[in-house]
Amino acid sequence: MTSTAPLVAVAGGTSKQGRSVVRTLLADGRFRVRALTRDPSSPQARELARLGADVAAAPLEPGHDDEWFAAFTGARNAFLVTPPTPPENSCEFELGCRLADAAVRAGVEHIVFSTLENVDEISGGKLFAPHFTDKARIADHIRTLPVAHTFVMLAFFYTNLLEYYVPRMEDDVLLLPIYLPEDFRAPFVDPLTATGPAVLEILTHPELYQGETLPLVGDIISPREMVETFQRVTGIRAEYRNAFTRDGLLRWFPEFASDELQMKELLGMVNYAVDHGYFRLGRDLEWSRRITPEALTWEQFLRATGWQGKRTSFNAS
Numbered sequence: 001m002t003s004t005a006p007l008v009a010v011a012g013g014t015s016k017q018g019r020s021v022v023r024t025l026l027a028d029g030r031f032r033v034r035a036l037t038r039d040p041s042s043p044q045a046r047e048l049a050r051l052g053a054d055v056a057a058a059p060l061e062p063g064h065d066d067e068w069f070a071a072f073t074g075a076r077n078a079f080l081v082t083p084p085t086p087p088e089n090s091c092e093f094e095l096g097c098r099l100a101d102a103a104v105r106a107g108v109e110h111i112v113f114s115t116l117e118n119v120d121e122i123s124g125g126k127l128f129a130p131h132f133t134d135k136a137r138i139a140d141h142i143r144t145l146p147v148a149h150t151f152v153m154l155a156f157f158y159t160n161l162l163e164y165y166v167p168r169m170e171d172d173v174l175l176l177p178i179y180l181p182e183d184f185r186a187p188f189v190d191p192l193t194a195t196g197p198a199v200l201e202i203l204t205h206p207e208l209y210q211g212e213t214l215p216l217v218g219d220i221i222s223p224r225e226m227v228e229t230f231q232r233v234t235g236i237r238a239e240y241r242n243a244f245t246r247d248g249l250l251r252w253f254p255e256f257a258s259d260e261l262q263m264k265e266l267l268g269m270v271n272y273a274v275d276h277g278y279f280r281l282g283r284d285l286e287w288s289r290r291i292t293p294e295a296l297t298w299e300q301f302l303r304a305t306g307w308q309g310k311r312t313s314f315n316a317s
């Protein structure tokens with residue numbers, strides 16, 4: 001790779017989505033990559049440096065505009081992802097807007113932002129899911145900036161079952177508490193394998209994707225089908241459990257009882273997906289599967305990861 005290869009800044013570089021982008025672009029070889037992180041000495045950041053990324057200390061927290069500006073300086077493109085934030089006093093909207101502003105001030109020509117649908121607008125204000133709506137509002141802000149832009153919109157992550165809604169073994173049966181009704185088919189994706197190839201495609205053909213919002217989907221599958229597939233692939237007896245109603249969620253994850261707003265957001269997100277579909281009507285749900293075989297189905301994800309139901313951390317430091 002030459003020092004004249006275009007530089008792509010990835011904020012946050014160590015996230016599941018960001019890491020996928022960094023790895024894919026470096027493996028492709030046509031780009032230099034700068035990964036933004038709170039801590040360049042973390043194992044995840046050091047691994048990205050080992051792969052060839054330039055790692056910059058630039059926390060995705062309010063008040064770090066100068067570090068963002070420095071990290072975006074010299075970059076032609078920026079991939080932006082906002083970190084998971086609790087709904088209580090969330091600063092996601094402000095953070096995303098200021099991050100994009102810093103990228104534009106630093107001379108970035110094309111922003112790819114990881115957004116979600118505007119639940120507030122779609123549900124007529126009835127459902128509370130600020131981590132969706134705030135991302136849609138950030139995208140609206142980016143549309144007003146003097147910069148080329150493309151949005152990716154990831155489906156539910158398979159990794160939610162590995163990180164957050166973790167199964168538990170009772171006798172010899174693995175119980176999977178899932179945050180969706182048993183027969184509701186929802187879009188899912190693996191952020192670690194699907195994001196990078198999609199962003200590579202966008203950066204390779206920016207003129208095709210100017211202004212577009214591109215869903216990343218690996219599978220459209222119900223919890224019942226997920227559990228059946230899990231049993232078939234792993235040979236482990238497994239059963240679905242309801243974690244989508246308030247009572248179901250609290251039965252399996254009593255810790256949510258201490259945070260009413262977080263609970264409201266989780267239920268709002270699920271009700272939104274069930275009532276309105278996760279994506280707005282008219283989105284091209286086949287795009288990611290068409291452009292890249294890396295958009296794994298649930299079965300491919302299970303086979304590729306060898307996951308057997310254990311808690312998995314993707315950001316262990």
Ligand SMILES: NC(=O)c1ccc[n+]([C@@H]2O[C@H](COP(=O)([O-])OP(=O)(O)OC[C@H]3O[C@@H](n4cnc5c(N)ncnc54)[C@H](OP(=O)(O)O)[C@@H]3O)[C@@H](O)[C@H]2O)c1
Nearest residue numbers: 012014015016017037038060082083084131154155156157
């Ligand atoms: N879960 C889903 O089903 C789903 C679906 C679609 C979209 N999303 C969205 O995806 C985003 C998360 O993406 P991801 O899962 O790829 O990220 P992730 O793996 O959770 O990583 C987020 C990164 O942000 C940084 N970070 C974490 N907490 C932070 C904090 N409190 N303040 C500042 N930085 C922090 C960390 O990087 P450093 O420590 O290196 O700074 C971390 O690597 C969220 O906005 C979520 O809403 C989730």
